[in-house]
Amino acid sequence: MDIIMENTPEMECVDQGEALHSDSAYGSSAVDTDTEDCLTPLEITFPYNEDLMHKTIMVGDSGVGKTSLLVQYDQGKFIPGSFSATVGIGFTIWDTAGQERFRSVTHAYYRDAQALLLLYDITSKSSFDNIRAWLTEIHEYAQKDVVIMLLGNKTDMAGERVIKREEGEKLAKEYGVPFMETSAKTGVNVELAFLAVAKELKHRAAQQPNEPKFQIHDYIASEKQKSGCCGGYM
Numbered sequence: 001m002d003i004i005m006e007n008t009p010e011m012e013c014v015d016q017g018e019a020l021h022s023d024s025a026y027g028s029s030a031v032d033t034d035t036e037d038c039l040t041p042l043e044i045t046f047p048y049n050e051d052l053m054h055k056t057i058m059v060g061d062s063g064v065g066k067t068s069l070l071v072q073y074d075q076g077k078f079i080p081g082s083f084s085a086t087v088g089i090g091f092t093i094w095d096t097a098g099q100e101r102f103r104s105v106t107h108a109y110y111r112d113a114q115a116l117l118l119l120y121d122i123t124s125k126s127s128f129d130n131i132r133a134w135l136t137e138i139h140e141y142a143q144k145d146v147v148i149m150l151l152g153n154k155t156d157m158a159g160e161r162v163i164k165r166e167e168g169e170k171l172a173k174e175y176g177v178p179f180m181e182t183s184a185k186t187g188v189n190v191e192l193a194f195l196a197v198a199k200e201l202k203h204r205a206a207q208q209p210n211e212p213k214f215q216i217h218d219y220i221a222s223e224k225q226k227s228g229c230c231g232g233y234m
């Protein structure tokens with residue numbers, strides 16, 4: 001799908017001291033509290049949908065591949081190495097840095113997000129274990145009807161896998177959210193993940209009272225069947 005991308009000049013600056021959460025389940029990296037960081041958003045608009053701005057945010061621990069996934073979706077390529085924390089992009093997608101110092105910003109983002117892509121890294125047990133904490137936080141701060149998709153990223157790193165696909169499926173089932181495994185490196189399932197969320201949002205916005213609801217699980221299942229890819233709970 002073609003998308004239009006543009007950089008917007010400036011976003012907000014975050015007071016890191018204010019943003020610190022000592023009781024977080026996401027680790028407690030020490031940060032310098034007397035400087036400010038600014039987030040530079042990168043906006044992407046889907047042409048078919050330009051009158052409908054939906055805010056989607058990507059969340060998950062630091063290093064799970066949020067930015068890489070976004071870049072793979074947008075540019076169709078993998079750029080190795082860590083990105084400097086946080087790019088916001090759109091239909092509108094915000095890629096939140098999985099870092100302590102951005103947490104208060106994340107809370108604000110949750111409030112008007114229509115969708116959330118929640119990532120863990122299949123080679124990192126802690127990133128998977130933290131998914132429950134992320135979901136608790138999402139339920140606390142996000143809108144009740146927010147669309148959530150759980151993604152187990154870095155499937156290309158099969159040799160280092162510590163989280164089985166079945167574990168991701170089980171967790172997703174427990175929370176009633178769609179799930180798939182992705183690789184920002186090879187691109188597997190990346191487009192499908194973003195498209196499924198975009199379609200769900202688009203259908204919701206256009207839905208008439210008597211129309212059947214769009215079933216994101218069914219959509220993902222049928223798309224996977226078409227491509228002959230990977231079964232499992234979605």
Ligand SMILES: Nc1nc2c(ncn2[C@@H]2O[C@H](COP(=O)(O)OP(=O)(O)OP(=O)(O)O)[C@@H](O)[C@H]2O)c(=O)[nH]1
Pocket residue numbers: 060061062063064065066067068069079080081082083084085086096097098099153154155156157182183184185186
């Ligand atoms: N092999 C492999 N490496 C990946 C994949 N996705 C991300 N990486 C690597 O993992 C590291 C972290 O990726 P990022 O995209 O910066 O992760 P992030 O979640 O945005 O990190 P923060 O901005 O710190 O929250 C980088 O070295 C990426 O190149 C993937 O699917 N496969």
